Amino acid sequence: MKHWIKTPRISSPQLCGLLFVSALAGCLLTLKFIHPATSRIPADVRILGRAPRSAHAREVTLEALCNQPFQTICGNRGITRDPTGSVRPDVEGEVSTLRIYEEIIHQHPEWSLEQIETELVDTIFTPRRRIRLQEAFRWVRNEIIQFIEHQPESQFDEREKKILKKRVRSIQLQIPPPISLYADEPDLFTKNDVIYERTTQGTLRLRVGGAYVVNAKSWFNLVFTFAHELAHSIDPCEVRSSHLAFPAYDRLAACFFTKGIAPPRSGRKECEESDQLSEVFADWLAVQISARALEDFGKEFSGNALASAALNSVRDLCEQEDESSDRSKYDIHPTPQVRIETIFADHPGIQALLGCDKRAATNPTSSKYCDFDYHR
Numbered sequence: 001m002k003h004w005i006k007t008p009r010i011s012s013p014q015l016c017g018l019l020f021v022s023a024l025a026g027c028l029l030t031l032k033f034i035h036p037a038t039s040r041i042p043a044d045v046r047i048l049g050r051a052p053r054s055a056h057a058r059e060v061t062l063e064a065l066c067n068q069p070f071q072t073i074c075g076n077r078g079i080t081r082d083p084t085g086s087v088r089p090d091v092e093g094e095v096s097t098l099r100i101y102e103e104i105i106h107q108h109p110e111w112s113l114e115q116i117e118t119e120l121v122d123t124i125f126t127p128r129r130r131i132r133l134q135e136a137f138r139w140v141r142n143e144i145i146q147f148i149e150h151q152p153e154s155q156f157d158e159r160e161k162k163i164l165k166k167r168v169r170s171i172q173l174q175i176p177p178p179i180s181l182y183a184d185e186p187d188l189f190t191k192n193d194v195i196y197e198r199t200t201q202g203t204l205r206l207r208v209g210g211a212y213v214v215n216a217k218s219w220f221n222l223v224f225t226f227a228h229e230l231a232h233s234i235d236p237c238e239v240r241s242s243h244l245a246f247p248a249y250d251r252l253a254a255c256f257f258t259k260g261i262a263p264p265r266s267g268r269k270e271c272e273e274s275d276q277l278s279e280v281f282a283d284w285l286a287v288q289i290s291a292r293a294l295e296d297f298g299k300e301f302s303g304n305a306l307a308s309a310a311l312n313s314v315r316d317l318c319e320q321e322d323e324s325s326d327r328s329k330y331d332i333h334p335t336p337q338v339r340i341e342t343i344f345a346d347h348p349g350i351q352a353l354l355g356c357d358k359r360a361a362t363n364p365t366s367s368k369y370c371d372f373d374y375h376r
């Protein structure tokens with residue numbers, strides 16, 4: 001099973017792949033026309049936080065986030081920067097990685113495909129970036145395990161918790177080099193996709209596309225993205241595929257449907273293709289983990305820094321909006337507005353952190369955020 005939180009934006013590189021070097025020059029030519037305008041957080045994240053603010057980055061206020069979260073987060077598609085790093089539009093990362101590829105070919109026309117891909121991967125997945133990905137992965141995995149452990153006995157008994165934690169612990173983070181790691185998906189080297197997969201042999205793994213690595217430098221974006229993907233290892237449909245049933249999951253799902261966060265199934269069966277339950281669950285769990293990351297951050301940062309960190313957590317959920325003309329794309333995920341406003345911004349922890357008390361008091365949907373203890 002594959003889950004992408006990002007929707008590929010460019011069709012040309014998909015056609016190019018990395019298999020046909022001779023075709024690459026033509027693909028890159030096309031792209032040129034597309035180019036658009038504890039301390040629980042690891043220590044080195046703070047160091048990155050002292051990077052100067054880009055002249056092109058935009059400011060965001062807590063008030064704007066509280067009052068109009070969707071418009072504030074998705075209203076401007078440029079670079080968004082918080083003290084831990086930036087997030088660039090998806091398309092820029094894919095163009096960047098293809099340009100790196102092009103340069104390698106120009107500089108070493110005699111190289112084999114394997115040599116070219118090895119150089120590409122070494123350039124993108126640098127030791128520093130790999131460490132950061134590994135840190136984010138471990139941090140998120142540990143937080144999800146803690147989240148499960150801290151659920152009351154009335155929601156999950158010890159046996160259920162053990163099953164869930166075991167699944168989360170078993171996920172492997174797969175990031176190249178070596179290039180052979182993605183031998184079955186070589187186009188991932190230049191893609192924005194972050195993918196959770198369960199193989200036919202039962203291995204649970206997380207893979208990270210090269211364009212995402214180049215694009216998303218914000219710690220908070222890494223946290224939400226990884227948390228969403230790791231959440232799929234224990235989402236209601238994955239659990240169901242293992243022939244398990246948890247009453248707490250049924251209560252949470254009932255809340256999603258009652259509040260309209262997941263759309264009515266209209267005759268489709270649970271967990272069939274285009275049932276949104278697993279995606280809503282993955283967002284919901286990712287928000288719990290993002291709230292933890294932001295709470296830690298909020299002990300030292302406030303105001304615009306905190307607002308931009310919150311924005312970068314879910315910044316790339318906006319990109320899905322561009323495909324609104326194709327309704328079938330929405331069948332897998334809720335709309336960006338639901339994901340950002342109802343699932344993220346209405347979370348009580350996020351509301352409290354950003355100081356959105358006024359909005360919480362006037363918004364009935366945030367009066368009781370969905371949880372495992374939901375009762376109709």
Ligand SMILES: [Zn+2]
Binds near residue numbers: 278282
């Ligand atoms: Zn997903």
